[in-house]
Amino acid sequence: MNDKSYRQEKRMFRCFFPDEYLDSAYEIDYERLYEEGYRGLIYDIDNTLVPHGAPADERAIALFERLRRIGFGYCLLSNNQIDRVAPFADEIQAGYIENAHKPSVKNYRKAMELLGTDTGNTIFIGDQLFTDVYGAKRTGIRNILVKPIHPKEEIQIVLKRYLEKIVLHFYKKEEGIS
Template identity: 60%
Template sequence: MFRKFYPKRLADSSYTINYEKLYQEGYRGILFDIDNTLVEHGADATERAVELFARLKKIGFQTCLISNNSDERVKRFNKDIGTNYIHKANKPSRKNYIKAVEIMGTSIHNTVFVGDQLFTDVFGANRIGMMTYLVKPIHPKEEIQIVLKRKLERIVLYFYRRDVAKGKIKQE
């Protein structure tokens, strides 16, 4: 029942993922959520975020931001990064995950999605068969609707970790 929400991989942060290893595994595109995945909610791109995207470009990755936020918010974040983006993505709808892959010139099978929420970020990418990373939220301060979703996420993650421990599912 919960498996459609299970991430393929977990990471403490977007900044701790071994992107070189992902490239060696054949991945060529990375989609990122913004708020609480790359920066605190509503924040502009930090030096750390700018450096991450420069590093990814140097490795050879195509990148795209995919956010449910407004064009103004995503443009402001992207100002110093200069990558592809889709605003008002309506995650977890499949449509804009596919559009992002098309923009990058990659495929669903060689693209990774990195996000901090199960019910929007991970679920949307899982719906099209994309590799997913769930990262821990950067900051605990969140909008009320997200706080409520986090309580439900804990339940799903309990079953995810239990299924991994029992060997019912394999982390990729």
């Protein structure tokens, strides 16, 4: 690939580049984010907080207890249906929006309304580029991409992961990540 085509591809993929890329939602320095003025956190569930389809576990429950102590508001934003999202949200005492149609911006905005936050003090945390990150970027929200917790996923997500690898290649190259 010549230099010109590389630059064109990089520009094409930039709308999918995360603001930050970490191993896990559990390693984020939430205290620092709060000090920086962030007050609202919006989360995807599956493969961001727990393996796909799993209930809230001790680690997830402890994280949200910690976030409450820090002073954060938080909301779950999921493309899953209510029978998946509501029990999880109840377990961690979170507001939620199910069947969110990510990457549509409508429900990212609705989540901020529920939290009483705006694009300047809200962060989205999720594991998928083409739904989670892209939707947050379209909404103007800072976003953190985390690595999927578990390899078991629905087939449509498995197929998207192949395309994500291409985008992440360009992102990592630009960021100097190996």
